[in-house]
Amino acid sequence: MEKIQIRYISDQIEPLDYIAGVSDWIDLRVAEEVEMKAGEFRLIRLGVAMKLPDGYEAHIVPRSSTYKNFGIIQTNHMGVIDKSYCGNDDEWMFPALAVRDTKICVNDRICQFRIMRNQPAIQFEPVERLDGENRGGFGTTGIS
Numbered sequence: 349m350e351k352i353q354i355r356y357i358s359d360q361i362e363p364l365d366y367i368a369g370v371s372d373w374i375d376l377r378v379a380e381e382v383e384m385k386a387g388e389f390r391l392i393r394l395g396v397a398m399k400l401p402d403g404y405e406a407h408i409v410p411r412s413s414t415y416k417n418f419g420i421i422q423t424n425h426m427g428v429i430d431k432s433y434c435g436n437d438d439e440w441m442f443p444a445l446a447v448r449d450t451k452i453c454v455n456d457r458i459c460q461f462r463i464m465r466n467q468p469a470i471q472f473e474p475v476e477r478l479d480g481e482n483r484g485g486f487g488t489t490g491i492s
Contacts, residue, residue: 350404352398354398355398356396357379357393357396358380358395360454361377361379361396362377362455373461373462375411375457376442376458377394377455377458378453379394379396380395383449384420385446385449386419387445389423389443391441391444392458394440394442394459396439397436400430400434404463407427408422408428408442409426409427411458421445430466
């Protein structure tokens with residue numbers, strides 16, 4: 349089992365745990381009272397800093413209910429935290445854009461994360477032609 353050193357920057361949020369005790373995703377909670385107007389951008393504090401194990405990165409995404417419940421979207425659509433972001437004050441944050449006026453309270457769950465192994469080292473090999481089947485270009489499965 350991998351271990352992650354975690355510093356709780358806020359004593360108001362509940363300790364992190366797996367979602368419902370069974371998922372391999374972990375909810376992140378808001379560490380401050382937040383009020384946003386439609387069109388406003390804000391980095392929302394999540395109240396934790398972590399030192400990830402060697403060879404891992406964290407992927408942060410909104411919960412499926414975040415847009416419905418709070419009217420915010422994550423502006424980078426998926427956050428990636430690599431092992432270099434591991435200092436005592438490197439607090440995790442959620443870059444939010446409000447699509448309607450909203451209020452978010454301490455301990456509200458707005459996003460979730462999981463850790464993933466880093467991509468293996470790769471090398472690009474230039475070729476004149478690829479031998480795969482053409483699918484019809486961008487945004488299509490090739491089916492008309």
